[in-house]
Amino acid sequence: MRNVTEKMNILNTFIGRSDAPIQTVALAGELGIKVYHAGWPDKISGKIQKDANLGGSSGFAIFVNKDHHVNRRRFTTAHEIAHYVLHEDQIGDGIFDDALYRSGLPSSVEAQANGLAADILMPWSILNRYIPTNIQNGAVDVTKLANIFQVSPQSMGIRLGQPT
Ligand SMILES: [Zn+2]
Numbered sequence: 001m002r003n004v005t006e007k008m009n010i011l012n013t014f015i016g017r018s019d020a021p022i023q024t025v026a027l028a029g030e031l032g033i034k035v036y037h038a039g040w041p042d043k044i045s046g047k048i049q050k051d052a053n054l055g056g057s058s059g060f061a062i063f064v065n066k067d068h069h070v071n072r073r074r075f076t077t078a079h080e081i082a083h084y085v086l087h088e089d090q091i092g093d094g095i096f097d098d099a100l101y102r103s104g105l106p107s108s109v110e111a112q113a114n115g116l117a118a119d120i121l122m123p124w125s126i127l128n129r130y131i132p133t134n135i136q137n138g139a140v141d142v143t144k145l146a147n148i149f150q151v152s153p154q155s156m157g158i159r160l161g162q163p164t
Pocket residue numbers: 079083097101102103110113
């Protein structure tokens with residue numbers, strides 16, 4: 001089992017050679033995690049579990065609701081990657097995240113996963129390359145940046161301190 005620092009190093013190296021949009025499934029692959037689509041009710045976003053058959057070299061597999069919009073699926077993948085990086089010791093048999101990314105883990109743990117998911121999908125090192133060319137009327141063009149990074153305008157608005 002890798003420790004958090006080792007996992008963060010893999011993640012940061014991947015982001016260091018990436019451009020927008022960040023390829024979440026490839027990042028999962030770098031960490032030894034395989035990603036699958038799953039058919040679920042709308043209220044379920046995703047799951048991470050140890051899986052001897054379906055897991056990658058880390059032993060883990062991520063499942064993402066196939067009926068969700070691609071931006072949402074990308075966020076879910078990043079959120080589950082964050083659980084692997086930060087909370088592997090708390091995953092147990094697996095965690096299901098509902099539509100609001102609540103899994104039964106403490107809300108502080110979910111907030112941490114959402115924070116790292118934002119860092120994965122909208123790294124400042126890459127955002128800072130795009131912000132200067134996407135200013136309109138003195139404000140950052142949240143919608144354009146959201147399209148470039150393949151995230152929801154809501155996520156990008158929060159990231160930039162311009163909630164929509
Ligand atoms: Zn979660």
